[in-house]
Structure formats: structure tokens, C-alpha cells
Amino acid sequence: MNVNTTTRTRFARVAAATAAAVVVLALGACASGGGTEPGAEGDRPYVALVSKGFQHQFWQAVKQGADDAAAELDVEVTFEGPETETEVEKQLTMLQTALDKSPDAIGYAALDSEASIPMMTDASSRGIPVIAFDSGVQSDVPVTTVSTDNLAASAEAARHMVELVGSGKIAIIGHDQTSQTGQQRVEGFTAYIEENAPDIEIVDTQYAAGDQLKSADAAKAIMQAHPDLAGIYGTNEGSAIGVVKAVEETGRSGELTVIGFDSGQAQMDAIRDGLMAGAITQDPIRMGYETVAAAVAAINGEEVEPVIDSGFYWYDETNIDDEEIAAVLYE
Amino acid sequence: MTTTSSTTTGPAKRSAPRFGNRQQLQQLLAFAGLVVIFGFFSFASPYFLDWANVKGILLATAVTGIMALGATFVIATGGIDLSVGTGMTLCSVMTGVFLANMGLPLFVGVLGGLAIGALIGLLNGLNVSYLRLPPFIATLAMMMVAQGLSLVISGTAPIYFSEVGGFDQLAGGELIPGLPNAVLIFFVAAAIAAVVLSKTLTGRYALSIGSNEEATAISGVDVRRWKVVIYTVAGLFTGLAGIVMASRLNSAQPGLGLGYELEAIAAVVIGGTSLRGGKATILGTVIGALIMATLTNGLRIMSIPQEWQKVAVGIVIVLAVYADILRRGKEA
Numbered sequence: 001m002n003v004n005t006t007t008r009t010r011f012a013r014v015a016a017a018t019a020a021a022v023v024v025l026a027l028g029a030c031a032s033g034g035g036t037e038p039g040a041e042g043d044r045p046y047v048a049l050v051s052k053g054f055q056h057q058f059w060q061a062v063k064q065g066a067d068d069a070a071a072e073l074d075v076e077v078t079f080e081g082p083e084t085e086t087e088v089e090k091q092l093t094m095l096q097t098a099l100d101k102s103p104d105a106i107g108y109a110a111l112d113s114e115a116s117i118p119m120m121t122d123a124s125s126r127g128i129p130v131i132a133f134d135s136g137v138q139s140d141v142p143v144t145t146v147s148t149d150n151l152a153a154s155a156e157a158a159r160h161m162v163e164l165v166g167s168g169k170i171a172i173i174g175h176d177q178t179s180q181t182g183q184q185r186v187e188g189f190t191a192y193i194e195e196n197a198p199d200i201e202i203v204d205t206q207y208a209a210g211d212q213l214k215s216a217d218a219a220k221a222i223m224q225a226h227p228d229l230a231g232i233y234g235t236n237e238g239s240a241i242g243v244v245k246a247v248e249e250t251g252r253s254g255e256l257t258v259i260g261f262d263s264g265q266a267q268m269d270a271i272r273d274g275l276m277a278g279a280i281t282q283d284p285i286r287m288g289y290e291t292v293a294a295a296v297a298a299i300n301g302e303e304v305e306p307v308i309d310s311g312f313y314w315y316d317e318t319n320i321d322d323e324e325i326a327a328v329l330y331e
Numbered sequence: 332m333t334t335t336s337s338t339t340t341g342p343a344k345r346s347a348p349r350f351g352n353r354q355q356l357q358q359l360l361a362f363a364g365l366v367v368i369f370g371f372f373s374f375a376s377p378y379f380l381d382w383a384n385v386k387g388i389l390l391a392t393a394v395t396g397i398m399a400l401g402a403t404f405v406i407a408t409g410g411i412d413l414s415v416g417t418g419m420t421l422c423s424v425m426t427g428v429f430l431a432n433m434g435l436p437l438f439v440g441v442l443g444g445l446a447i448g449a450l451i452g453l454l455n456g457l458n459v460s461y462l463r464l465p466p467f468i469a470t471l472a473m474m475m476v477a478q479g480l481s482l483v484i485s486g487t488a489p490i491y492f493s494e495v496g497g498f499d500q501l502a503g504g505e506l507i508p509g510l511p512n513a514v515l516i517f518f519v520a521a522a523i524a525a526v527v528l529s530k531t532l533t534g535r536y537a538l539s540i541g542s543n544e545e546a547t548a549i550s551g552v553d554v555r556r557w558k559v560v561i562y563t564v565a566g567l568f569t570g571l572a573g574i575v576m577a578s579r580l581n582s583a584q585p586g587l588g589l590g591y592e593l594e595a596i597a598a599v600v601i602g603g604t605s606l607r608g609g610k611a612t613i614l615g616t617v618i619g620a621l622i623m624a625t626l627t628n629g630l631r632i633m634s635i636p637q638e639w640q641k642v643a644v645g646i647v648i649v650l651a652v653y654a655d656i657l658r659r660g661k662e663a
Contacts, residue, residue: 055487055586083478084589207637211587212580217391217624221631224384225376245580249390249503249511250383265491266582 044076047295048098049107049288050091051081052134056237057264058284061330062134065288066107073296081109085176086209088112095119099128105295108142109134113180129298133291135180143298146290146308148282150181153312154188154235157259157280160314161231162192164257164277167199168230171222173243175210175236182207185235185261203229208239215242220250231257237264240279244270263329271320278316283328286310357603357610360654361618364601364647368622372629379632386511388621388628393502393513394419394576395591396620399598400524401452401568403616404561406599407528407537409544409608410459410466412562413592414473415569418451420588421477422573427490427583430498437497444577445570451477452566456559478589485585492581502578513575520571525613527564537561541608597644598623601651622647 049066053059063079070077078098082090088111098106099122106128110116113136120141123130132142161170172189176182186205193200204222208214215234219242223229232247234240240260244267247253253275260267260279270276287310294304315325373380398415405412426444429435435443451473458469492498502513528534536557539547548554577583600606601622602615623644630640 053586055482057488060487083482084586204634206631206634212584213391213394213576213587217387217628218631218637220387221384221628222634224378224381224387225632225634227378241580250387265489265493269493 044074045104045296045299046076046078046101047105047107047292047299048101048103049077049079049133049291050095050098050109051079052085052091052109052111053083054079054081055083057330058237058262058282061284062288062291065285065290066292067288068285069289069292069296073293075104075292075296077292082111085111085179088115092116092119099123099126102126103128104299105129105131107131107133107291107295108137110137111179114138129295131291131294131298133287144294144304144306144308146287146294146310148287148312149309150184151188151191153280153282154185154261155192156312156314157233157261158189158192159196160278160316161189161233161257161259162197162200164259165200165231167197169201169203169226169228170231170233170257171203171219171226171229172205173215173219173222173232173234173239174205174207175215175234175239177207182235189233189235208242210236210238212238212242212245215239216245216249217242219243219246223247223250223252223256229256231259233259233261235261237262237267240276241266241270244275247275268320268329271315271317274317278314281313281315281325281328283311283313284330285328356658357655358612358614358618360658361601361603361615361622361651364651365618365622365625368625368629372625372632376629376632379629382509384628384632386509386514388624389514389517390511390579391628392620392624393511393517394572394579395594395598395623396517396617397520397568397572397575398591398595399602399616399620400520400613401565401572402592402595403524403599403602403604403611403613404528404534404537405466405470405565406596406604406606407534407541407608407611408558408561409541409606410558410562411470411596411606412455412565413467413470414451414455414477415565415572415595416588416591416593417474417478417481418448418566418569418588419573419576419591420481420583420585421451421484422448422570423577423583424481424485424490424585426574426577427492428484430495431490431492437495440495441501441574444574445567448566448568448570448573449563450566451569452563453559455566456562459562460555460558474589474592481585481588485583487585489585490583492577492583499578499581502575503581513579516571516575520568521613521617524568528611528613533557533560533564538609538611541605541610543609594623595620597648601648603651603655605655619651 051059066077080094091111108130116137117139120137120139124141130142132145134147136145172186174186193202203226206218208218215238219232232243234243243258247256258276260276263281267279290308290310297304313325319325402412402415422444425447426440429443430440455470455473458464459466504512506512536552540554598620599616602619604611626643627640
């Protein structure tokens with residue numbers, strides 16, 4: 001019994017020590033990696049940005065553009081977003097918190113274009129200008145929307161698909177069927193094919209949440225069901241990488257034309273290795289920059305265009321290393 | 332039977348003699364379910380029954396399957412492990428740190444990834460046993476800690492293994508021609524898990540704790556200590572899953588992993604393991620994971636949209652658990 005007690009205390013000690021270590025580690029990590037807290041005491045205008053996420057490289061690039069603008073225009077910027085792009089409610093809480101800090105302006109990338117309407121009204125009544133970025137809000141409150149024209153961008157992807165494939169069956173791996181961005185990336189592509197390429201048939205459109213593994217599995221199933229498939233289009237980074245993975249794992253590289261959307265190291269490698277024909281990239285740095293610039297303009301009472309197109313580019317093997325393209329590609 | 336030492340400590344109703352039969356029946360039913368689903372899709376689509384596709388299904392099963400193997404041990408004790416999904420992510424990120432950032436040798440990096448998995452399990456075990464946190468809470472907390480740490484450590488960016496020679500071959504290579512290593516690793520891990528569950532003290536105590544924790548303790552087993560061991564073993568599988576996933580994607584993706592724990596738990600439950608504990612089979616878990624992957628694959632081949640795939644998996648879970656309840660009703 002004695003032996004047992006000592007082992008128990010020893011284990012308890014180990015437990016306590018390890019728990020303490022974890023807490024210290026976590027705190028240390030917070031201290032080193034934490035974000036900038038809003039300085040309510042400062043004189044500089046404060047712009048709070050609530051994005052759709054923060055872990056994707058895309059959002060990191062938006063943040064970079066926002067930070068660039070903040071430094072240049074001498075404003076304070078905070079940037080936050082939920083862990084995944086499906087957490088609508090969590091994002092609304094973040095938006096509410098941001099509003100409660102009474103910023104001089106708010107930048108907001110809505111996960112759900114309608115869910116935030118009450119809060120938009122709230123912002124309006126408090127006299128806080130709202131800049132929508134990445135996707136719009138179903139409300140008159142935002143003074144402007146800074147975004148990629150996803151319909152035009154995905155039509156451009158389709159144009160290249162038509163050029164490369166000519167005729168035959170193609171398929172789409174989508175990343176999100178509930179967000180406007182996710183829907184438009186499929187719509188713009190589909191509409192272009194239907195109008196301009198009677199010889200091309202879109203045989204299937206499946207969604208896999210932008211998860212690489214699931215996108216790969218979905219793409220493989222479509223390839224299995226349509227052995228003569230000529231091309232696949234993936235609507236975001238994770239989807240596109242999943243498609244490349246599927247082609248690689250089935251040993252059918254060269255037989256299928258893969259077109260992607262967004263950037264990232266893996267997509268760039270796939271293009272350089274010839275596994276992917278090309279992809280559309282948005283200009284996230286410009287998006288972040290324009291959002292903060294528009295916010296500053298709104299704070300200063302200047303006129304702002306109702307829509308600011310932050311642009312997109314097609315990139316492939318031929319231009320991936322061009323200066324203009326390299327600047328908007330993010331690893 | 333070799334399991335008498337542990338099973339006799341449980342309540343008399345659930346004692347040794349019927350133990351083996353019940354497990355076999357469970358597995359038989361799950362296996363029959365798999366055969367039915369497989370048969371259905373083979374008739375429904377001419378493209379389903381094809382080695383390339385079967386290989387695809389096996390590959391799709393591997394990562395979740397390995398996770399589910401570990402989860403089986405925890406669920407056998409009547410606990411639950413919600414940290415397997417993001418824990419797997421943390422293991423893959425740390426493997427990336429060891430191999431891609433620190434440039435450690437492949438072998439060392441892989442062992443390091445496994446060690447992180449074991450550490451996650453160890454902490455879960457200590458929290459459950461010594462801090463007396465309910466497993467749901469302890470592993471929920473770990474799920475969040477692991478997700479946060481993955482993002483912090485990676486700086487939210489994927490870590491690529493392109494410079495690490497041979498890493499992608501761990502899962503992508505084919506030691507047995509035609510069979511990806513990821514699948515081979517899954518099967519070997521399943522075999523080891525099966526032996527550990529049925530032939531070692533760790534497995535026997537897991538089942539015994541699950542069927543009656545008090546009785547197990549009274550019979551002289553240091554329950555708290557063994558729970559730490561059991562959660563650590565589960566963590567090792569989490570680590571292995573992380574390494575296989577990282578190898579298959581040739582990168583560690585810090586944003587991925589959330590939600591995988593539910594798929595792993597679903598696989599375990601479909602395989603006939605009771606969430607109340609005391610009853611678990613590895614073969615059942617393997618079959619459960621295969622059923623989920625086969626169902627998803629088949630529906631995809633038939634171009635059934637993703638939302639209906641989820642509905643189908645949900646219905647299968649209800650059917651599997653209901654079948655289990657019916658069976659138990661008859662035996663009681």
C-alpha cells in the first residue's frame with residue numbers, strides 16, 4: 001500500500017510538472033507569437049480587421065498588405081479571424097468584440113453575407129465606417145467592398161481550360177458551396193464553359209471543403225467514374241492541391257489538364273513540375289492594402305468608390321517567375 | 332482463455348465464456364455490412380470494382396483508420412479521445428520542424444513525431460487519471476491546445492518536406508508493388524493494435540476498466556497508472572497518423588485535422604465498439620473505417636453530392652449502434 005502511495009504521489013508530481021510545463025510553453029508561445037493589441041491610448045486612428053480566417057497563407061498575405069498600408073498611412077491595425085471558414089457564429093462574435101472596442105473603422109470579410117446585417121446596422125448607428133473585403137455584405141452600410149471579381153477570375157480559369165482541353169469531359173472540385181466566393185468560383189467557370197465551349201461537358205462538381213486529402217479522394221472517385229476525363233478545376237488552394245495529388249497517385253499526370261485557384265508552395269511546385277497547367281491567383285496583398293487605405297479615406301471623410309477590384313492574375317510555367325506575378329504569389 | 336485474469340474481475344454477467352463469441356458476432360455483422368455496401372456499389376457503378384479504385388478506398392481509409400485504432404483503446408476504457416484530429420496535426424507539424432527545419436535524419440524525425448503523439452497521449456492520461464478530468468473535457472482541452480500550438484509553431488504556414496529526401500516515400504512508396512505504404516502501415520498498425528488489445532495487460536486492463544472500473548481497482552490493478560499507459564498508446568497511433576498524413580501530402584498542414592476525430596470515433600462505433608467501454612475489437616474498427624471510406628467513395632463515383640454522403644454516413648452510424656443494442660438485448 002505504501003509503495004502504491006509513493007508511486008501515486010510521484011505520478012501526481014509528474015502530472016503537475018507536465019501541466020505546468022504546458023502552461024508555460026503555451027504562455028511563452030502567446031508572448032512571442034501573439035498579435036498586436038489595439039492601443040486605445042494612441043492618437044493614431046485604429047482600424048479593426050475581421051477576416052474569414054488567419055491560418056491560410058492567403059489571409060496572411062492580406063494581413064501583410066494591411067500592415068504595409070498601416071505603416072505607410074500611420075494607422076493602427078488589428079487582424080483576426082476564426083480558425084476555419086465555416087465558423088460564422090464565431091466570426092460574428094469577433095465582429096461584435098471589434099465593434100465594442102469603438103475603432104475608427106472596421107474591415108470585415110463576411111463568412112455569411114446576410115448573418116451580419118444587424119451588426120452592420122449597429123456599426124452604422126455608432127458612426128463606425130465599415131469596409132467589406134474579400135466578399136460583400138447584403139447591406140448598404142459598408143462604404144465599399146474590396147474584392148476579387150470571382151466570376152471574372154473563374155471565367156478566366158475556364159478560358160484557359162477550354163484552350164488547353166479543346167473538347168471532352170471535365171470536372172470541378174469546389175471548396176465551399178455556402179459562401180458567395182465559393183459559389184462564384186464555380187458559377188463563373190461553369191457559365192463560361194456553357195456559353196463558349198459546346199464541346200466540353202462538365203460531368204461532375206463535388207465539394208470537399210478545401211481539405212487536401214478529401215479533395216484528392218473526391219477527384220480520384222470522379223476520375224474513376226469517368227475514365228476519359230480531360231481536365232479538373234480546383235477552386236481554391238486545398239482543392240487544387242488535392243486534385244494534383246489524385247493525378248499523381250493514379251499515375252495519370254499528363255493525361256489530365258489540372259487548373260487551380262489561389263497560390264501556395266505546393267501549387268507553384270506543381271506548375272513547375274508540369275503537374276498543373278496553371279492557376280488563377282488573387283492579389284491578397286493589394287486586397288489588404290486597399291482595405292486599410294479605403295478605411296483611412298472613410299475616416300477622413302473622403303469619397304470612396306463603392307467597389308474596389310483588387311485584381312487577379314493567370315499564372316503558369318511561362319510567367320510564374322515574372323516579377324509582377326512573383327509579387328502576388330504567396331508560399 | 333488467456334483473458335481470464337482480467338475478465339473475471341468484471342461483473343459476473345459479462346464473464347469470460349461468451350466474450351469471444353460476442354466479439355466474433357460483432358465483427359461478422361460489421362463485415363457483412365461492408366460486403367453489402369461493397370456489393371451494392373459494384374452493381375450500381377461499373378467503375379467501382381476496380382483495383383485502382385479499391386486502392387483509392389484503402390488509401391482514403393489509412394489516416395483516419397490509424398487514428399481510429401488508437402481511439403479504440405481509449406473508448407474501450409469507457410473514455411473518449413477528442414484530441415486525435417488536431418493532435419495528429421501537431422505531430423505532423425512537429426515532424427516538419429524536426430525534419431524540414433532542423434534537418435534531423437529521417438529516422439530521428441519520424442521517431443520524434445511519434446514521441447510527440449505519445450506525449451499528447453501521456454498528458455491526456457495524466458489529466459484523466461490524476462487531475463480527474465472527465466475524458467471528454469481533458470481531450471477537448473488537448474484538442475484546442477494541439478490546434479493552437481500547430482498554428483503557432485508553424486507560423487500558420489504549411490511546412491513542406493520537399494527538401495527531405497525519401498519522406499514522401501514513407502506513405503507514397505510501394506514496398507509491396509501495387510500497394511501504397513500508407514495502406515501497409517495501416518494494416519501493420521492494425522495487427523499490432525489487435526495484439527496489444529487482446530494479448531497484453533494494456534489491452535486487457537483497458538477492457539476491464541471499461542466494463543467495471545471499481546472492480547478492476549479492487550482486484551489490485553492500479554487503474555490510474557494503466558489509464559496513463561492506455562492514453563499514451565493511443566497517442567502513439569495519433570503520431571503515426573500524423574506522419575502518414577504529412578508524408579502523403581509531403582507537407583504538414585496546420586489548418587487541417589479538426590473534424591477527423593469524429594470520423595475516427597464513427598469508425599470505432601460502426602465497428603461495434605461500445606462507447607460505454609468494456610467491449611472493443613480492432614478488426615471491427617478496421618472494418619468500420621473501411622465502411623466509411625467505401626460509402627463515401629461509392630457515393631462520389633455515383634456523383635451523389637457531399638451533403639448526402641454525410642447523411643448516409645450518419646444513417647450507417649445509427650444502424651450500427653442500433654444493431655449493437657438489439658444484440659445486447661438478446662444476450663441479456
